[in-house]
Amino acid sequence: MDDVDRALIAELQRDATQAYATLGKAVGLSAGAAHDRVRKLRERGVIRRTTVDVDPTALGRGVLAFVMVDSSAWMGDATESFAAVPEIQEAHIIAGTASVLVKVRTATTDQLQDVLRRLYTIEGVSGTQATVVLETFFERPVRAD
Amino acid sequence: MDDVDRALIAELQRDATQAYATLGKAVGLSAGAAHDRVRKLRERGVIRRTTVDVDPTALGRGVLAFVMVDSSAWMGDATESFAAVPEIQEAHIIAGTASVLVKVRTATTDQLQDVLRRLYTIEGVSGTQATVVLETFFERPVRAD
């Protein structure tokens, strides 16, 4: 994991469709060497997967909200319960007053309300505080450099 | 934007490196037809880009926190000020008590503290409430189906 690896990752985050020859040129490597490095980054799990970034609105997921989930019990083993709700994009255990923070995307605020209702059906959940996003400034990949 | 498009997107989210022949087979299309569909999805901006998903810890960004930023002024034009802080991965204008919600990734809690300090230098920022993530259950792409 040196500066060349970081440069490769930054380039791939920007555009993972570019040819290894182009990629190599951008970081000062031959196509083969660039390919080798990237393969190893994948093997080591540094690069988890190659994916596409999709416009949520086009998928009928125009409403974004963050929900603080309060609980009356240990939520450490509740991964599956949260993962079972398809509208939940992220779920994190947090320090502080609430126990779980989830990021939710729905088509409408009605659907958001329905997600909140389903959250209450999860064992141990005692309350929710939803914060609706009015405008997203930006969402970008983790900085590699 | 029909069910086939949604299936294509779901497949690409899972693995964007697969060949169009494989992709086509997965959704019941020929390689050429799959290629055509995906090209159009890119042109229409539904697929914004192809990127790699990287392990934040490997990049020295093992600490994740969400920060509620309070303000004494309209923050609607502050995109650039937040974007200038490289540790900020997402920034959203929110409804409710605080005005901006940011997602921050740093190597250490010391660095997190430094990010908070820099947030206070942004015009109009009057307070912050940081919530540190103890464990991430999951982070996944927006559901396409």
Place this chain on the structure above:
DNA sequence: CATGAAAATCCGTGTCA
């Protein structure tokens, strides 16, 4: 769907710590 062009992948060889 076929076909030329281009890219990915494999592998032998050389080189630098």
Place this chain on the structure above:
DNA sequence: TGACACGGATTTTCATG
């Protein structure tokens, strides 16, 4: 000596009509 980079040969994939 081991890890890495190079570059050519082969196979696969892409993109065009």
